[in-house]
Amino acid sequence: MPRSQPSDEGALVEALRRGDEAAFAQLVDELNGPLTRLALAHVPSRAVAEDVVGDTWLGVIRGIDDFEGRSSLRTWIFQILLNIARTRGKREKRALPFSSLRRRDPEGGDEPAVEPSRFEGPRGEHPGHWARPPVEWQAPEERLATEAARDVMLGAIAELPERQREVLTLRDMLGYSAEEARNALDLSETNQRVLLHRARSKVRAALERYFEEAEA
Amino acid sequence: MTAPVSEEMNCQQFVELVTDLIEGRLVAGVRLEAEAHLDDCHGCTAYLQQMRHTIAGLRALAASEEFPRTRERAIAVFAELRGGDAAN
Secondary structure, eight states, rough: OSSOOOOHHHHHHHHHHOOOHHHHHHHHHHHHHHHHHHHHSSSSSSHHHHHHHHHHHHHHHHHHOOOOOSHHHHHHHHHHHHHHHHHHHHHHHHOOOOHTTTSSOOOOOOOOOSSSSBBBOOTSSSSSSSSSSOOOOOOOOOHHTSSHHHHHHHHHHHHHHHHHHHIIIIIIIIIHHHHHHHHHHHHHHHHHHHHHHHHHHHHHHHHHHHHHHHHO | OOOOOSSOHHHHHHHHHHHHHHTOOHHHHHHHHHHHHHHHEEEHHHHHHHHHHHHHHHHHHHHHOOOOHHHHHHHHHHHHHHOOSSOO
């Protein structure tokens, strides 16, 4: 992802080619977390994700001499990771019952953001308005930082169709821009936004249930 | 998702526009409708807030994760295969 100026990037590529360990360590510090997080969008466990990231760094170390600068260095690294993670993810899926239960449509189709039963029906007094409106969450920052809330978020993410999980990971978890996510995942702008919308909506719904249960 | 909404916007329509609203991708007319709807609707105001908290929660979750094992391994592999320029 384009996080630095092209001139810095040229110097960084040169440093990596020379074998500058400090430059490499800095790059690892910047990207290791994001890469592992993105790998986890494809593979079911942290151990496998770490393998994928290890293989990615190996690909970077071996491939840096051939890097042509047609994309940014970071985009190139993310693409190496995505290739490895997608291949590995397919293999893991064959072995794992949990993902055989996954949805058939990888993009999630045309699902509503909120259960239709939350709204008044066509014969209600105010059709399409909340029948059971959301309420403000109490102390959301502290509560969202708890182990239990994290598990709820990770559980909801694990349930997402793959493309939604990729977009959510890059946009909301890693904070990349829409354009960076589109480039890394090769998506149209509209598609990127639709996937993000579906994914966020589902994580919100899971958190809403969590807050409601905690307050009940 | 940015198609103009006919007549008064309802809540079911609003929730489908929330991402476009947060992303700043609504055309002006629809944005005004969405803002007018928010002024009158506590439920949708809470919904929008929940969505913002969700995004912040996801961000904080990712920021708190650490993966030290892969870091050390990657640096060791680099040193082995390409190293030599660490001392300068």
